[in-house]
Amino acid sequence: MLQQIYAIPPHPYTYELNKDFHFSAAHYIPHQEAGKCQQVHGHTYFVNVTIGGNELDASGFLINFTFLKKLIHEQFDHQMLNDQTKYFNNIDAAYFPTTEVVARTIYDIVQAHLDTLHHRPQCLQIYLRETPSSYCIYRPKKLLNWQQEEQV
Numbered sequence: 001m002l003q004q005i006y007a008i009p010p011h012p013y014t015y016e017l018n019k020d021f022h023f024s025a026a027h028y029i030p031h032q033e034a035g036k037c038q039q040v041h042g043h044t045y046f047v048n049v050t051i052g053g054n055e056l057d058a059s060g061f062l063i064n065f066t067f068l069k070k071l072i073h074e075q076f077d078h079q080m081l082n083d084q085t086k087y088f089n090n091i092d093a094a095y096f097p098t099t100e101v102v103a104r105t106i107y108d109i110v111q112a113h114l115d116t117l118h119h120r121p122q123c124l125q126i127y128l129r130e131t132p133s134s135y136c137i138y139r140p141k142k143l144l145n146w147q148q149e150e151q152v
């Protein structure tokens with residue numbers, strides 16, 4: 001596993017946790033702009049999930065590293081992403097399984113779980129690498145302006 005530090009914008013949290021993992025999946029992009037990527041093909045996706053928070057749970061965890069990986073693997077590992085109709089479709093571009101949309105979807109899955117925890121950790125960033133030369137970072141809008149909001 002690559003040991004890497006990712007650029008994370010400043011945030012207000014005392015704890016920042018990062019979990020790296022891979023998953024394997026097939027997909028295709030159902031649009032002519034995608035060229036060869038309109039054909040079914042596969043990737044070993046690399047994911048870095050960043051979580052922030054000020055409080056720990058009863059285990060002394062911000063979030064269990066193992067659980068984070070399991071949460072995403074259960075949905076996407078060794079799956080055909082276009083068939084995961086809970087998350088993706090072939091009609092609306094906002095739900096095509098592009099790197100951008102998969103990154104946002106991973107954020108949504110992780111944050112939905114964090115919202116159930118009493119100590120309210122926040123997902124700060126999803127880094128998703130699809131190929132050695134292509135990656136996307138997704139950051140939730142609600143955390144982009146925290147510095148300005150603190151000054152008011």
Ligand SMILES: Nc1nc2c(c(=O)[nH]1)N=C([C@H](O)[C@H](O)COP(=O)(O)OP(=O)(O)OP(=O)(O)O)CN2
Nearest residue numbers: 028029034037043097098099100130131132133134
């Ligand atoms: N903005 C996006 N552009 C493309 C996406 C995407 O998800 N978002 N996806 C693809 C293809 O699915 C493909 O998997 C990746 O394409 P690309 O980076 O061009 O892959 P290559 O290995 O051919 O790139 P090299 O330049 O040879 O490294 C296309 N675009």
Ligand SMILES: [Zn+2]
Nearest residue numbers: 027037041043
């Ligand atoms: Zn692809």
